[in-house]
Amino acid sequence: MPRIFSVRKKGDLKVLFVSTEAYPFTNMGGLGHVMHALPRALEKLGYDVRVMLPKYLSIDEEKYSMKMEVANLQVPNDNEEEPTSLICNVKRFDPTEDSNSSVTTYFLENQEYYEQRANVYGYADDPIRWALLSRGVLEFLRVDKAWAPDVILATDWSLGFLPNYLKTTYKKDPVLSKIASIFSIHNMAYQGMFDHNFVQEMDFDDGHSLIPSFNDPRLMKINGMRRGIMYADAINTISPTYAKEIMTKDFGGGLDDLLRERRAFLYGILDGIDYKTWSPSTDPYISQKYSKQNLGLRKENKETLQNRFGLPTNDDVFVMGIASRLVGQKGFDLLRPIAKTLFEELPIQLVVLGDGDTHLMKYFHELEESYPDKVGVHLKFDPVLPRLVFAGADVVLVPSLFEPSGLVQMEAMRFGAIPIVRKTGGLVDTVEDYSSEEKKGTGFVFEKFDSLALLVAIIRAYENFKNKANWQSIQERAMGQDFSWESSAKKYAELLEKAVEFKSQQGELS
Numbered sequence: 001m002p003r004i005f006s007v008r009k010k011g012d013l014k015v016l017f018v019s020t021e022a023y024p025f026t027n028m029g030g031l032g033h034v035m036h037a038l039p040r041a042l043e044k045l046g047y048d049v050r051v052m053l054p055k056y057l058s059i060d061e062e063k064y065s066m067k068m069e070v071a072n073l074q075v076p077n078d079n080e081e082e083p084t085s086l087i088c089n090v091k092r093f094d095p096t097e098d099s100n101s102s103v104t105t106y107f108l109e110n111q112e113y114y115e116q117r118a119n120v121y122g123y124a125d126d127p128i129r130w131a132l133l134s135r136g137v138l139e140f141l142r143v144d145k146a147w148a149p150d151v152i153l154a155t156d157w158s159l160g161f162l163p164n165y166l167k168t169t170y171k172k173d174p175v176l177s178k179i180a181s182i183f184s185i186h187n188m189a190y191q192g193m194f195d196h197n198f199v200q201e202m203d204f205d206d207g208h209s210l211i212p213s214f215n216d217p218r219l220m221k222i223n224g225m226r227r228g229i230m231y232a233d234a235i236n237t238i239s240p241t242y243a244k245e246i247m248t249k250d251f252g253g254g255l256d257d258l259l260r261e262r263r264a265f266l267y268g269i270l271d272g273i274d275y276k277t278w279s280p281s282t283d284p285y286i287s288q289k290y291s292k293q294n295l296g297l298r299k300e301n302k303e304t305l306q307n308r309f310g311l312p313t314n315d316d317v318f319v320m321g322i323a324s325r326l327v328g329q330k331g332f333d334l335l336r337p338i339a340k341t342l343f344e345e346l347p348i349q350l351v352v353l354g355d356g357d358t359h360l361m362k363y364f365h366e367l368e369e370s371y372p373d374k375v376g377v378h379l380k381f382d383p384v385l386p387r388l389v390f391a392g393a394d395v396v397l398v399p400s401l402f403e404p405s406g407l408v409q410m411e412a413m414r415f416g417a418i419p420i421v422r423k424t425g426g427l428v429d430t431v432e433d434y435s436s437e438e439k440k441g442t443g444f445v446f447e448k449f450d451s452l453a454l455l456v457a458i459i460r461a462y463e464n465f466k467n468k469a470n471w472q473s474i475q476e477r478a479m480g481q482d483f484s485w486e487s488s489a490k491k492y493a494e495l496l497e498k499a500v501e502f503k504s505q506q507g508e509l510s
Helices: 030-044 112-115 124-145 161-167 217-221 224-231 240-245 256-263 292-306 340-346 360-371 385-392 408-414 425-431 453-466 468-481 485-509
Strands: 014-018 048-054 067-077 085-093 102-110 153-156 180-185 234-237 266-268 318-323 347-352 375-378 394-400 420-423 445-446
Touching: 014 030, 014 102, 014 180, 030 048, 030 234, 030 485, 067 124, 085 408, 102 124, 112 124, 112 420, 124 217, 153 161, 153 485, 161 180, 161 420, 161 445, 180 224, 180 485, 224 256, 224 375, 224 445, 234 240, 234 485, 240 266, 240 425, 266 453, 292 375, 318 385, 318 408, 318 453, 340 347, 340 453, 347 360, 360 375, 375 453, 385 408, 394 408, 394 453, 408 420, 408 425, 408 468, 420 425, 420 468, 453 468
Parallel strands: 014 048, 014 153, 048 102, 153 180, 180 234, 234 266, 318 347, 318 394, 347 375, 394 420, 420 445
Antiparallel strands: 067 085, 085 102
16 A cells, blocks of 8 residues: 655754754855755745754854853763763854854753864764763754754764664654654765775674664774664655665665665755856856856856866867866776877877875876876866866766765756766666667766776767757756755655655554
């Protein structure tokens, strides 16, 4: 029998996002941007949305004026010996017009685990820090009577503790037992403070035992990803195709069996991009503003890009761009066997922006030395240069081994840079392979994770680039795609309703 979901008016649901990062307070990558844009988009749909994260040392309390919401919050740590709780504060930030945040944000303050740390990630006791965050959020909601969410959305392995605590430790609490949970997966490759591919039998976490106390070494071996999947009322990942892929052995990270068991509660919703921020018609950082109605103006940005990377300026040269973390997942090693052929046989240039694995950074540096008129690199993170790459390059390379969602291809299309992508994850859901017969498509897609397959895709793109009218039509279609958060937020709104319904049905069965 199909499930029937009750119809609610917009604004009926109160939603709390819990994350390790959220822009503009702290941002280490895509997750921080999602935790900024998605709550804002849902609030515009009428939902009462708030965010909670740790108060790190790097968060400027003077810049973001905060007030004390709950002082001296005692968070149990389940230790058998004193102290049996940690003392935290919860501070609240209410947005102002110039704060670049439109939702109320709570901060869990703890001197030892957050405020004495210079970085967000990378500490040996990270599992304790995230268990404290999960438990601290729930204790705050339990004692603060001013506001309680209907749904909590917890992100990635670090917050997998939260649905677990909610369904076990707090299952009889009169406030918390009524709250539904969603576990949001951004990358199955990260499941805890260990390599999930090589776990000894004695360290294996089946997810059924109680979460160990904070001073118990077993906490370091807890698989937060597994527990989030097991205990949440609903699960989502950041593209429809990735939701299917993680139920297979190739992409499931050893949790594919569990995900197949819970497939009725698993959803894939594509990440979005901020169309106000990513717009070539208003971007303050590019040389010449333009739109799909006047693509001829884009030529000036190509010249600027070539100059910026020390390359000869020539509009007829086919410029490929890379703007990415330089790690194995992204597939750039596929260039090694084909780079010599590309640069010696075709009028092609390559600009590379990003940092990451040492061997890849060394490779691109050596490639620049071998082909100084063909390759330009900037091997450091830079928040502005990606816009120059997307505004000036003809194509952007995204040959990923796997890609849960991917933002680069969406941002590039917004600027008229055509993506060359592998057929995986969110790349499948955002890029339509070009068909010369049907005159449709927004990019060039190859399937096999293979250098020759990438080479064929690049040559296909180059041959079409030579036909200027044809190329412009591809650019116009790419720029016309709707990957806005407004579109994605509507699907998240449906998921919120489903999580509440799933929670209600479980209550009826218990």
